[in-house]
């Protein structure tokens with residue numbers, strides 16, 4: 555076999571098999587790492603007291619109250635995902651990474667972010683009230 | 691003039707390679723020690739606990755932090771110091787050694803992310819968004835490497851303690867096999883690193899609400915600034931990759947040596963400028 559084929563063709567075939575083999579393995583590998591367990595909407599229970607026109611900051615959102623309304627604005631910056639902080643004096647949310655700004659309703663006030671913030675549904679139960687915020 | 695020459699000589703004559711090896715070993719060993727009390731499910735809490743509660747925890751975390759930083763710095767100086775001697779290196783092993791630099795940087799970077807204070811958390815989020823911005827393969831790469839939003843720090847932890855180190859060792863293996871370091875010849879340096887870590891604690895941001903300006907790890911500053919102006923793929927992938935590619939081809943026997951050298955200098959100068967801008971312009 556050595557004499558007839560020499561080493562080149564054998565090496566070439568082996569390499570081709572290896573190459574095709576690794577390509578075939580790549581598919582299950584990609585499927586494997588891209589698998590996500592479907593995320594359930596996370597419901598966060600907040601039982602601090604929220605003053606009229608006040609706010610409560612949690613890790614993922616800030617709960618605001620104004621008039622009769624209570625709403626939760628996401629703290630995830632739509633630019634690159636840093637966690638926004640609330641500037642009380644200026645009543646706006648600002649990102650510590652590139653200083654994008656958003657209103658307390660989540661509207662974009664200043665870039666580099668280009669999209670507005672997510673606003674999450676809030677349910678209020680009992681008295682003193684407990685707020686249930688659904689993070690989608 | 692004379693001082694400039696002296697600094698040049700010092701940079702060239704110090705045995706940075708030995709220092710690299712010493713700090714590499716220190717970083718690996720202290721990393722294993724810190725890992726004993728680190729919990730990726732409670733990253734910030736466990737890091738703070740190492741600092742505050744665990745006996746000598748603050749010392750070992752500091753040793754891990756600074757030995758890794760010193761490693762990276764001496765690796766750069768080592769590169770500079772032996773640059774003219776490396777002409778004889780064949781292209782493949784030379785490129786592998788250049789690639790150890792970004793891998794080491796990623797190791798440093800994931801270290802920041804793992805401590806999960808406000809700097810680390812933001813750095814992680816930004817990295818995730820940069821990866822996702824890569825056309826076609828971005829989301830898969832993010833799922834492989836970071837995926838912090840969906841899976842917490844699990845993957846970052848896995849790669850920090852295992853895969854990136856393995857990759858680093860693979861790339862540097864031939865080189866590491868060739869050179870040995872005798873610790874007893876560098877007692878002063880070794881002692882200084884151990885002592886320095888005793889004196890200076892590794893940084894961690896306290897948990898507070900009103901943080902409006904995060905400056906990120908020092909080597910990330912310029913990039914963070916650039917992300918303000920350019921889309922994440924350009925700023926976070928194309929721009930840094932251009933330097934690495936330039937360094938791979940920056941060989942004196944290469945006909946385009948001069949233009950590449952100019953490019954590298956402009957890149958580094960630009961990066962330094964961006965980093966300064968990040969520090970002073972937005973407060």
Ligand code: FES
Nearest residue numbers: 631633634649652
């Ligand atoms: S991540 Fe918020 S402005 Fe860039």
